[in-house]
Amino acid sequence: MIAVVRALLRMVAGRRWCFWWAAVAVAGCVWPPDIQERGSSRFPPEIARDQVYPQPDQAVTLTGAPVEFSVEGAVSDQDNDIESLQYVWFLDWPQNCAPGQCYGAFYLPGLGANKKLTINPCGFYRKYLEADEFHLLELFVTDGEVIVDVEQGRRVIGGYASVTWWLVNRLVCP
Numbered sequence: 262m263i264a265v266v267r268a269l270l271r272m273v274a275g276r277r278w279c280f281w282w283a284a285v286a287v288a289g290c291v292w293p294p295d296i297q298e299r300g301s302s303r304f305p306p307e308i309a310r311d312q313v314y315p316q317p318d319q320a321v322t323l324t325g326a327p328v329e330f331s332v333e334g335a336v337s338d339q340d341n342d343i344e345s346l347q348y349v350w351f352l353d354w355p356q357n358c359a360p361g362q363c364y365g366a367f368y369l370p371g372l373g374a375n376k377k378l379t380i381n382p383c384g385f386y387r388k389y390l391e392a393d394e395f396h397l398l399e400l401f402v403t404d405g406e407v408i409v410d411v412e413q414g415r416r417v418i419g420g421y422a423s424v425t426w427w428l429v430n431r432l433v434c435p
Contacts (some may be wrong), residue, residue, distance in 0.1 A: 304339040304401045305420025306346055308332055313424055320427040321398075323390065325380040332400060332424060334375070341404045349407045351399040352389055354415065376415030383434035396428040 312335035317322050321328060336343050380392045380398070390396055401407055405419015 306336055306338040306343070306404055306422045308340070308402060308422045308424055309335045309337070310314045315426065317424040317426055320395075320429055321384040323428055323430045323432055324378065325383075325432050327354070327379050327384070329377055330398065330400070331377040332402065332427065333376040336402055336422075338404060342373075345404070346373065347401075347403050347406060348373075348375040349401045349403070350375065350378050350417070351397075351401070352386070353396050354399065380428070381429050382432050383429055387434055390428065390429050390430045392433045394430065396430065398426045400424045 262364060283286060310317055312332075315328070316329045321330075332348070338345065378398075378400075380386050380390075400425045401417060401421050403417050403419050403421035405421070408416045408418065409417075
């Protein structure tokens with residue numbers, strides 16, 4: 262083993278630049294980068310229900326114009342920046358779930374995003390919102406994550422707050 266090291270040193274002796282390049286490359290592997298781990302949260306997010314639009318826990322009638330649901334300005338968290346929270350929307354969970362897929366879970370990626378959701382009953386959500394039926398819209402705000410599984414249901418890991426609305430679609434789309 263010592264003979265191999267000596268042979269390598271003799272080869273590198275004339276090529277010092279190669280030795281320094283190798284040393285820098287190895288040092289990059291030895292010196293760990295600064296990794297900022299997310300600290301544990303002691304307090305769950307909170308939602309000021311009087312600042313939520315439209316008012317939660319009541320029926321919202323969909324008649325023709327798109328309706329915007331928003332918690333912008335209503336969310337606070339004692340130990341996390343609200344831009345680092347997850348906002349996960351569900352429409353008619355778990356009725357829209359079938360083995361292998363759940364199209365009722367509208368998870369829009371991005372931390373701090375998705376504080377608003379606009380529902381146009383004759384647009385994208387048309388296939389989910391049948392006329393003259395009640396539908397349930399839910400929003401989970403969490404400092405952890407939401408795991409959606411058809412067989413095991415949905416699980417929220419971490420602290421969370423939630424808001425619900427009942428929707429009634431009175432519009433028959435052409």
